[in-house]
Amino acid sequence: MGLSLKNMQKKVDGEIHLTDINLDFESGSRNVILGRTLSGKTSLLRLMAGLDRPTKGQLFLDGKDITGMSVRKRSIAMVYQQFINYPSFTVYDNIASPLKVSRMDKKEIDRRVQEAAHMLHLEDMLDRLPSELSGGQQQRTAIARAIVRDAELLLLDEPLVNLDYKLREELQIELQEIFKKRESIVVYTTTEPAEALMLGGNIVVLDEGRVLQTGLTPNVYHHPATTKVAEVFSDPPINYISCNLKDSQIQLGGGVAFPLSGHLKTLSDAHYKLGVRSNHFYLKRKNDEDIRLTVEVELAEINGSETFIHADFNGERIVIQEVGIYSRKIGSEIEVYVNPSRFFVYSDTGQLVISPS
Amino acid sequence: MNKWEDNKAWFLVLPVFVIVAFSAIIPLMTVVNYSIQDIFGPGERVFVGLEWFKEVLGDPRLHEALMRQFLFSGLVLLIEIPLGIGIALLMPKKGWGASLSLVLMALPLLIPWNVIGTIWIVFTRPDIGLLGSFINGMGIPFDHTASPTQAWITLMLMEVWHWTPLVVLLAYAGLRAIPEAYFQAAKIDGASAWAVFKYIQLPKMRGVLTIALLLRFMDSFLIYAEPFVLTGGGPGNTTTFLSIYLVKIAVGQFDLGPAAAFSLIYFLIILLLSWLFYQVLQNAGKGDA
Incomplete structure (x- = not known):
């Protein structure tokens, strides 16, 4: 039981926005659609x-086929x-609005509105108008x-993207709790790998209008089937280093x-x-097996409590993400370390050969 | 606080202050000056206090002109605002149809006001005018220079034709500024077209409609050129609005004192009513997000 998309395609003015979409969403499931801007989410x-309507x-x-249903x-x-709310309605009336249309009993409406308001911590704001609320409160409304009408399908289109960092984290945690109690199919779109991981459930990785990979969110994160998936599902995008295996x-x-070890042993010539996530590069040696790379610094930026160093390794651009604040001179040569057990191995055509266990 | 810095700030305000002084404050003071003196000629003036104000306020013809003015502005707002919103709702949202209707709407606004009057004189002439001769041809006697009712109807038609497009353009801009997601959300909620209009479009348009209402009220209350050209205030005094009467006193009879007093009262009426409209709409619009 659930929602199924069969071979769907959408063209607008001859331009393909989505194609070959075959997806199944089960009732009560939580689903994340991850993709960059303009990927078709x-x-x-x-x-x-x-x-x-699909093309x-x-x-x-x-x-039941509902393709043409209004x-x-x-x-x-x-x-x-x-933040879409009726501007002239109070928070209470806004929450109640989908129920009023369905001519539900007044007491039942009140019970449900109170419940939804309680879940989203809006109890003290029920008499206010949307314009008197903060952005976070407007989105809570x-x-x-x-959620008040218990719809079969609950769609959230990057709901937290316009909120500041703190509010986003707060709501992410609350939303997980709220989704757990739903019997609806929840579909949540995001551009951020971290948000997708936090929400868990199933994931659909979308890129340029095509589904790249589906599965359980942590599974897809640990085994991205192609280089494209790995890029979309890493922030900053995963780094690639070309290599040759011989003897x-x-x-x-x-x-x-370096010699083959661990999960790499099964590889043939x-x-x-090699795919390496930015947070698996280190500025200091951590283990004896770590490989040392000499790279040239192109840019160093500090974001919050993390340092991002963009560097050049034999003509390939890599980004090193290190917790803490470090300064490295632009144009200087530095040494970075990476453990071979972290390598994702892709074929020249971009298919996953082996991933870290 | 550094005093020198404060003084420097005044220099920055100075240009604006000078411009406002010459464009508004000094002319206004001149009018005040005229309104409390009797001026016979250069250097010959007598202070008369509030006498001109008393004279003007007791003038029955002014009372009539004021009533006429209220009726005119009231009708203008009642017709143009709903009509303008209606047309804006019906206009195409995109494509060449949108561009075309915007150009068509803007046309009447681009014509000089006195030319508008002339156009309508010709248009409504009973003998050769397209509209005038057509109505006469249907067997209905039509001559707006003879019938006060027909003069009013003609004036209203002209005014609506001339200025509704302004309301349309403002309302259209307001409608286009509403994010598409609102309409999707309403569709998902199952809201009717009327509910969408009442609960989304109208509240979201409140800002631009306030401006439209204020502009239309002020302009229609000050109307001069079009009725002056079309009817000249007649037949009789039936279309003599405040500004036409004011010009009659000032230029026709050269009573500068009463005209100045009249101008000040006129100014205060508009200021007061505009403020009132603004307050009412602001309070009603508290839900505007």
Whole structure:
């Protein structure tokens, strides 16, 4: 039981926005759609909601074809990037609005509104108008509006992107709790790998209108099937170092070579691309097996309590993410360390050969 | 605080102050000056206190002109605001249709006001005018220079044709500024078109509609050129609005004192009413996000 998208395609003015979309979402499941800006996340949500008709393909709910069903007849709730509330309604009336349309009993409406308001900590603001609320409270109201009607499909389109960092973290944690109690299919889009990991559940990695990989969120994170998935599912994007395997030795550029060990032992001789997440580079040696790379610093930026060093390793650009604040001179040569047990190995065509266990 | 820095700040305000002084404050003071003196010629003036104000306020013709003015502005607002919103709602949202309708809407606003009057004189002439001769041709006697009712109808038609586009353009801009997500959310909620208008579009347009209402009120209350050209205030005095009457006193009869007193009262009425409108709309618009 659940929602199925069969072979869906969406073209707008001859331009393909989405294609070959085959997805299944089970009732009560939490699903994250991860993709960069313009990857088609919002288009996909709109198709699922029925706000747009697909150019090709069908949409099934519990086995029934609902492709052509009008939005009004469907059981959907949606939260947007912008804080969408009725401007002249109080918070209470805003939360109650989807229920009022369905002519529900007044007492039942009140019970549900109070419950939703309680879940989102809006109890003290029920009499206020949206313009009298902070951004975070406005979005809380919009989320309460969405969960109050227990829709079969709850769609959230980057709901936290317009909130500041602190509020985002706070709501991320609360949303997880709220989603757990739902029987609806929850679909949540985001551009941020960290947010996707936090929400857990299932993930759909979307890029340029195509589904790249689906599965349990942590599984996909640990085994990104292609270089493209690894790029989308790492922030900063994963780094690649070309290498050549010969005589049980992996040879990188600049004369760096090391013997096969751990999960790499099963590899056969060929060209590969090694994928390394930025947080697996270190400025200091951590282990005896660590490989030392000499790189040239191109840019060093400090973000919060982390340092990001953009550097050049034999013509390949890598980003080193190190907790703490370090200063490195631009143009200088520095040494960075990485443990071979962290390597994702991709073939020259970008398919995952082996991932760290 | 550094005093020198404070003094420097005044220099920055000075240009604006000078411009406002010459464009508004000095002319206004001149009018005040005229309104409390009787001036016979250069150097011959007598202080008369509030006499001109008393004279003007007791003038029955002024009372009539004021009532006429209220009726006119009231009708203008009642017709143009709803009509303007209605047209804005019906206008295409994108594509060449949107550009075309915007150009069509802007046309009447680009014509000089006295030319508007002339256009409508010709348009409504009973003998050769397109509209005038057409109505007469249908067997309805039409001559706005003879019938006060027809003069009013003609004036209102002209005014609505001329100025509704301004309301349309403002309302249209307000509508276009509403994020698409609002309409999607309403669709998902199952809200009717009327509910979308009442609970999303109207509240979201409140800002621009306040401006439209204020502009239309002030402009219609000050109307001069179009009725002056079209009817000249007649037949009789039936379309003599405040500004036409004011010019009659000032230029026609050369009673500068009463005209100045009248001007000040006129100014205060507009200021007071505009403030009132603004307050009412601001209070009503507290829910505007």
